[in-house]
Amino acid sequence: MKRQLKFWLVFIGIGSILSCEKEQQKTLDLSQANIVISAQIKSPIQETAASILVEEIKKRTDLQLELNNNWDSKTTIALALANEKELFGKKVPARNGENTPESKKEGYRIFHQKDGDKNTLWVIAADKRGILYGIGKLLRTAKMENGKITLNPNIDFSESPEYALRGHQFGYRNTANSWDAWTVEQFDQHFREQVLFGANSFENIPFQEADSSPHFKVDPQIMEVELSKICEKYDADYWVWTPAPHDLTIKNAHQDGLAEQEAFYAKCPRLDGVFVPGGDPGENHPAQLIPYLNDLSEILHKYHPNAGIWVSLQGFNKEKVEYFFNYLNSDSPDWLKGVVYGPSSPPIDLEREMLPKKYLHRFYPDITHTVRCHYPVDNWDQAYGLTLGREPINPQPLMYTQLFRRDTKHTDGFITYSDGSHDDVNKVLWSQLGWDSKKDPKTIVHEYTQFFFGPKVAEEAAQGIFDLEKNWDGPILENNGIKETLALWKKLEENNPDLASNWRWQQLIMRAYYDAYIQDRLAYEKRLEAEAYEILAQANTIGADKTMSDALHHINKADTELVSQDLKEKVFEYGEKLFQSIGAQTSVEKYQARSAERGAILDFIDYPLNNRWWLEDEFKKIDELKSEAEKLARLEFIKNYESPGEGSFYDNISSADAKHVSSKTDDAIDFLWENDGLSRKRLSTQLFQFSPTLEYNDLDPSSNYLIRVSGYGEALLRANGERLKPTKYEKGFEEFKEFPLSKDLIKDGQLKISFDKPDEEHLNWRKQSRVTDVWLIKQ
DSSP, rough: HHHHHHHHHHHHHHHHHHHHHHHHTTTTEOOEEEEEEOOSOOOTTTHHHHHHHHHHHHHOOOOEEESSSSOSSSEEEEEEEEEEEEEEEEEEOOOOOOOGGGGGGTOEEEEEETTEEEEEEEESSSHHHHHHHHHHHHHHHHHHEEEEEOOOOTTEEEESOSSSSEEEEESSSSTTTGGGOOOHHHHHHHHHHHHHHEEEEEEEEEOTTTOTTTTTOOHHHHHHHHHHHHHTTTTTTEEEEEEOOSSTSTHHHHHHHHHHHHHHHHOOOOOOOOEEEESSSSSOOOOHHHHHHHHHHHHHHHHTTOOEEEETTTOOHHHHHHHHHHHHHHHOOOEEEEEEEEEEOOOOHHHHHHOOSSSSEOOOBOOSSSSSSOOOOOOOOOHHHHHHSSSSSOOHHHOOOOOOHHGGGGEEEEEOOOGGGGGGHHHHHHHHHOOTTOOOOHHHHHHHHHHHHHHHHHHHHHHHHHHHHHHTSOOOOGGTTHHHHHHHHHHHHHOOOTTOOOOOHHHHHHHHHHHHHHHHHHHHHHHHHHHHHHHHHHHHHHHHHHHHHHHHHHHHHHHOOOOOOOHHHHHHHHHHHHHHHHHHOHHHHHOOOSTTTTOOOOGGGOOOSOOOOOOOHHHHHHHOOOSHHHHHHHHHHHHHTTOOOTEEEEEETTTOOOOBBBBOOOOOOOOOOOGGOOOOOHHHHHHHHHHHOOOEEOOOTTEEEEEEEESSSSSSEEEEEOOOOOOOEOSSSSSEEEEEEEEGGGSSSSEEEEEEEESTTSSSSGOEEEEEEEEEEOO
């Protein structure tokens, strides 16, 4: 018995030792690591790499790692180039073959080497940029907590970028909703963080007037040079977006434009790309634009011999496009580096196909806007469009992953269009997909939350970001997840007070509160409107005047008997925090935002989500009618505006809950946006499509129908492919066109309504025809 007991004690002891050893191998502890950097990594990256590692680790752990060019420490982080054989007497790990990621431009390998009781974490890169990207991967995946930094052991990870160009626009100008308030130090830190997530290019918009923004802390003429210096520090390409003179046919415009550009080139320490949009702004014909660009390239190369001239074909009509490509094919100019695809350019795949192979093709995707933009939010509830507007906090990892994979494949890379800090998640997503378009967005977002918020909250915060995107999917009143999203972020907010000053944290929590407030307010205001229509139903009994007075009093409770003010107060609290932390301008009056469109979401948080403003104006018109009968008839029409009766149907074209609309706008120039977003028109009038399609099933094939359309301008309507003739054809807002539909066209009970697009290319989009409401009324 004693022998058996002794055996088991020995067995348990050995098991404990093995268990401890196994436990020790679960992590690679870098808390006491020494940093060794190869002398072959040239300045300024030699110094930049060291400062990034030391500073970013200290911020998150309070540890001060040392730099010593020896191997005395038990744990070492070693930075070396792939072509090196040795680093201070120690052999640099190398793999056979020429196709390893660390041998390709900007590629790197992170490799854990164990030698006895010593551990070396190698960052081996093809070039100095690759060193920074390897450091980025290390910092994004390491778990950093107070007094501790660990990494999974036995790591052997390598990658090189799929796309050569990966960047973002940071125009230091008043149009931006936040970074016109930034200092040089804030830009330096932000560019660093973008590089750590894989970006290699940054684009500024120079030539801003010093008094053009009330938020400038640095003269823009100075900042445009400082941004160039920051790019040099991180070996990132410095680009500028510089439109040509609006009309090059004006006397001296050509030479004046060149002179302004030359003065900038001369003072800029680094410049790699000059992007001149062909339109937006500007309407120059390529016959004038091409000579200007040619002369511009000669001036540019005097100061920056390797910099490139780029141009977009934005706003070009067919004749301009053909002229431009005929010129490239016949003259094959060397001064042009490439073509930029932007909003209103020719189709991206066609542009790539027409572009001679000697030229590069850069993507200029809009990842910053939600409406009236390149990539409108899909299936967005109208209430968000009316309140959150064009530049809200908009993390959309799933949507942008899909769009990246669809469109970027036609290009050599991208510099995104951005006008503020609100799209920060989207920037990181695009940068990482530029390395590997197949990368799981969940991995990218988790690295984002771990790096910026810490490992303890990384998983839940990542889920919270995806939940914020789900908040925007479909009708708000059918979305049960909005309150669950708020509950998650409230828990994170309460349990992590140490993150309260983190601006990325502030943005995400603010959105969670905003969405929940809009949901509560929409439900309340829609109920008030429905009850107001019930009051209108009493008009024949109590009279038109009293009916209107009672209905208006009831629906206006939305302004006097308020709901969920605790949620609204939190939104405003975070608006103030964001202004203090990064100068985010969420209000025109309160924070001097450039305009209502530029992220001023606080100014619209209480914009009516029912038609009380419209009803008030309609009732004033009814007051002027001569007879009670006319008043009652108009009130009856208003009451039944969205309820045409049994067997009939109504659709608000741009509402997420429209039952019969099968089209989705591919260009969200779909918001009326009058009176700086404070329109008093019906809510259904304010969002629209240019040429929607609607589909109906199970119609009564023995009945005729009437199709009624509201909108603006023309309505070239087809029913099951046949163009219908109208019997009424009013073209103004909230006026009506009517098209009789014969039962002969719906013998199977099926109907598809479509609209031909009229020839209106010569008109500004605000003047082009659109559809807002469609009724199918059984006769």
